[in-house]
Amino acid sequence: MPHARAHRARASASVRASSRGARSTSSSRRRAPRRKSALFATSGSADARPWVDDVERAIPALSNVRFVMCAPQGPANVGAAARVMQNFGIYDLALVDVGPFVLTTTTRSGDATREISDEASEGEGRAPERASEVLGSEARTTPLCEEAMRYACAADWLLADAERCDDAEEALRGCSFVLATTARPRSGTPLMTAREAAERVREEAKRGKVAVLFGNERTGLTNDELSWAHAAVAIPTAGAGKICRKSLKYTGGTGPTSLNLSHAVGILAYEIFMACGGEATNGEILPEKAKLLTVDEKVTLRNEIVAARRTLDVLRSDVGASTSSASADDGDGEDGDDEDDEEIIAREERAFERILAAAPMHRSDAAALFQLSRRVTAMAKGAVVAPRDGENLLDETVVQCVRSLVDENQAVTIKSARNRLRARLGVSLTNREIARAIARAASDL
Numbered sequence: 001m002p003h004a005r006a007h008r009a010r011a012s013a014s015v016r017a018s019s020r021g022a023r024s025t026s027s028s029r030r031r032a033p034r035r036k037s038a039l040f041a042t043s044g045s046a047d048a049r050p051w052v053d054d055v056e057r058a059i060p061a062l063s064n065v066r067f068v069m070c071a072p073q074g075p076a077n078v079g080a081a082a083r084v085m086q087n088f089g090i091y092d093l094a095l096v097d098v099g100p101f102v103l104t105t106t107t108r109s110g111d112a113t114r115e116i117s118d119e120a121s122e123g124e125g126r127a128p129e130r131a132s133e134v135l136g137s138e139a140r141t142t143p144l145c146e147e148a149m150r151y152a153c154a155a156d157w158l159l160a161d162a163e164r165c166d167d168a169e170e171a172l173r174g175c176s177f178v179l180a181t182t183a184r185p186r187s188g189t190p191l192m193t194a195r196e197a198a199e200r201v202r203e204e205a206k207r208g209k210v211a212v213l214f215g216n217e218r219t220g221l222t223n224d225e226l227s228w229a230h231a232a233v234a235i236p237t238a239g240a241g242k243i244c245r246k247s248l249k250y251t252g253g254t255g256p257t258s259l260n261l262s263h264a265v266g267i268l269a270y271e272i273f274m275a276c277g278g279e280a281t282n283g284e285i286l287p288e289k290a291k292l293l294t295v296d297e298k299v300t301l302r303n304e305i306v307a308a309r310r311t312l313d314v315l316r317s318d319v320g321a322s323t324s325s326a327s328a329d330d331g332d333g334e335d336g337d338d339e340d341d342e343e344i345i346a347r348e349e350r351a352f353e354r355i356l357a358a359a360p361m362h363r364s365d366a367a368a369l370f371q372l373s374r375r376v377t378a379m380a381k382g383a384v385v386a387p388r389d390g391e392n393l394l395d396e397t398v399v400q401c402v403r404s405l406v407d408e409n410q411a412v413t414i415k416s417a418r419n420r421l422r423a424r425l426g427v428s429l430t431n432r433e434i435a436r437a438i439a440r441a442a443s444d445l
Contacts, residue, residue, distance in 0.1 A: 049157065055089040059277035064205040066092040067269070068171045070225050071128045071216040072261060073099035078144065079151025079159065080262035081214075086155035088266075088273035093162040094171040094211075100131045103142045128216040132166065140164045168213065168225045176208030177201075180221055180229035181268070183258040190231045197233035198271035205276065212268060217261050235259060235267055293361040301366055301373075302352050308373035309348060311380035313341075371428065378425035401425055402434075403441040412438055 056063040067090060072078050078098065085093060095102075131139035141164070149156045165171040172178055179201065185191050192200065204210045213229060215221035226232070237259070259267070270278075293301070379394045401424050405412045417434045421427055429437070 052091055056091075059089060059273070061202055061205040061276040062089045062273065063092075064209050065090050065201060065272060065276075066094060066171075066175065066209060066211045067214065067265065068094045068096060068165075068168065068211050069098075069214045069261070069265075070096040070168055070171075070221060071099060071130055072102060072214075073128055073217050074261070075102045075145050075148035076151045077217060077261040078102055079148040079153075079156075081265040082152040082155040082158045082162070084262065084266035085269050086158055088269040088278070090269050090272065091158060091161075093158055094165050095162050096165045096168055096171050097130045097132050097139065098144075099129045099216075100134045100139075101129075102144055102148055103131055103135070103139065104145045128219055140166065168228055172211050172228055174209050175211040177204035177210045178213065178229045179210065180213040180226050180232045181215065181264060182226070182232045182234055183220060184234070186226060186232050189226070189229055192231060192233050194233055194235045194267055194271045195275075197231070198268070198275035200231065201272050202275045212272075214261060214265060220258075233268070235264060291363050293363055293366050297363075297366070298356045298361070301369060302349070302356055304370060304373040304377070305352050306345075306349050308376035310345070311377055374425075374427045378427040381425055397425065398427075398429070398433075398437045399440045399444070402437045403444065406441060412441070414438075 067081070067085060069078065069081065072081075072095070078095070082093060085091065131142065135142060144159055148159060152159050163171065177200075179197055180189070182191070201210050201212070212233075213221055213225060215225065375394055379397060381397065398421065401421055402412065402417050404424075405416060405420055410416060414431055414434050417438055418429065421429060421434070
């Protein structure tokens with residue numbers, strides 16, 4: 001591949017000639033606040049994206065990675081690619097001569113309402129449309145369309161900051177290592193899997209800027225674009241060599257096959273993120289610390305569960321009074337009959353402790369256990385019998401507690417009833433439950 005070697009030699013020479021200036025410029029550009037492009041209306045200012053600096057400080061290698069999308073046709077793919085790049089901390093994007101449908105313009109070749117062929121198996125034999133062929137020099141400054149921004153979601157700023165380039169050579173300036181995505185082996189270019197390529201990116205990012213090239217959805221990278229690559233990467237899939245719609249071109253054997261553009265961007269972004277330092281999470285995804293139950297809160301929950309359990313003891317007040325007259329031989333042989341009450345209580349407390357200590361607990365999950373234990377305890381505080389079928393002791397206990405406000409000639413409102421229930425029964429009810437209790441108490445008068 002003399003042509004490829006010449007391109008790579010020219011790229012390396014360009015990097016060596018401008019290494020000092022490029023590094024200082026790149027460094028200052030990374031430290032400078034990100035500018036909001038005048039061409040786009042994006043969500044939020046640079047100050048509203050503190051995570052960018054946080055990620056680049058935590059995983060500095062990611063700030064040396066650039067994704068280059070060559071002639072993308074689908075606005076949804078462009079937007080989704082930006083979104084997944086932001087998810088995995090890669091914020092440097094270059095767009096090379098995008099298709100006209102990616103731009104906010106109605107001056108497009110052919111029928112402006114026709115469906116876009118944006119998959120590898122569609123539009124065989126047709127060269128990808130390029131905005132420069134339709135708009136000329138205006139293509140570079142024409143804003144991206146609303147659909148692209150919509151699919152980018154909160155990463156629309158990343159699209160706004162993307163560098164718009166006329167060709168791959170311009171997008172690769174300042175890069176010392178170039179990785180090209182491909183769906184099949186290329187002669188003369190080393191081929192790696194996504195995971196192998198991510199490890200190589202991590203090493204190369206320590207020495208300089210690394211670029212990853214993504215080709216057009218239907219045709220992939222051109223030979224000229226591929227000639228800049230030092231290595232190629234293919235994503236292994238479970239392709240079985242069967243006909244994929246109209247084409248067999250990208251469905252070879254059990255090896256790599258062609259993926260949707262934004263999916264390929266997502267897979268490589270994830271692998272690079274993990275290789276460069278994302279593995280420090282050890283695969284754990286934990287909720288915010290402020291939303292987890294603390295040790296002292298777990299102790300409180302354990303005590304309330306134990307207290308609720310004790311209210312369900314049968315004739316607890318008679319413990320000790322009848323044991324002297326009952327023989328141990330009267331038992332039916334069930335497990336635990338040979339334990340005294342204190343041993344059973346201690347064993348159950350340890351069981352509750354182990355359950356609560358088994359894993360971090362979210363406050364919203366703990367709330368259900370708090371409610372359960374407090375309502376059970378509240379039932380024990382009411383020495384009443386439910387007067388109607390389908391009701392329980394808690395129903396009548398709550399109604400009596402609310403009725404006490406009426407008996408004391410106090411105003412009965414949701415707020416006053418809630419305060420009374422908390423003070424006397426230690427239980428919290430929903431507004432609807434309190435409203436029903438107020439209605440029942442009023443009807444019984």
